[in-house]
Amino acid sequence: MRIRIVDAFTDRPFSGNPAGVLLLDSGGFPDDRWLQQVAAEVNLSETAFAHPLTGDADAGWALRWFTPTTEVGLCGHATLATAHVLRTTGAAHGPVAFRTRAGVLAAEANGDGTITLDFPAAPLTPVTPPDGLADALGAAPLTVLDTGPDCGDLLLEVADEATVRALAPDFAALARLSERGVIATASAADPAAGYDFVSRGFFPAVGIDEDPVTGSAHTALGPFWSERLGRTGLTGFQASARGGLVGVRLDGDRVLLTGSAVTVLDGELHAVP
Secondary structure (H helix, E strand, C coil), X not given: CEEEEEEECCCCCCCCEEEEEEECCCCCCCCXXXXXXXHHHHCXXXXXXXXXXXXXXXXXXXXXXXXXXXXXXXXXXXXXXXXXXXXXXXXXXXXEEEEECCEEEEEEECCCCCEEEEEECCCCEECCCCCCHHHHHCCCCXXXXXXXXXXXXXXXXXXXXXXXXXXXXXXXXXXXXXXXXXXEEEECCCCCCCCCEEEEEEEHHHCEEEECCCCCCHHXXXXXXXXXXXXCEEEEEXXXXXXXXXXXXXECCEEEEEECEEEEEEEECCCCC
């Protein structure tokens, strides 16, 4: 069984966000325990498992995502990585639709080699900051928003880009304060930087202290910054150690996420189910 590691939201190896990708046969998903064991062995923020569907009028592939410790309901970078593998291996041609826990998600390759994902926009609801949030994060948030059931994150606006970049959270404390994770964001300090806003994503509750580039977080960051900046087309930079750019465009209740991907490992998984 082929297993690949793909760096997503980047056009060069060893940056962006790496994801494991396994394309399975059409017999369906193996046992959940095996899927979780593979994801734990790969030990990346997410490993994606996909198999072709027959008889589904809306989607050609089924797709699931696992962190090293649990299954998640929505993942952007591993979806981008899966679409990249389908395109580069010839397993699929043209637009691809995935049946997922978050509904049907579409991916389409662009002429410049990038891939655009069609995801639901996260519903943003202002909430009272949980007790201890500022201490756990290491900065006082200006705004705290819940991102809805698909993501299960808290979106926090902080003072400025320098604050985002300097964050050194208490991960054990942060894990107790949200269902999935915490996203910290601020507007870009330099209008000429090539991005409109900056973010970092912390997900210790699901086994990931800091995610390098979080596509699903941009389903919340896109609507948030679109309203603030008065534009539907934006670019976000996730300021992790690896870093990555995410193109964001609002389209009604959908968010279109665009990025590049590159395969860095293509090998054989011997521990098959």
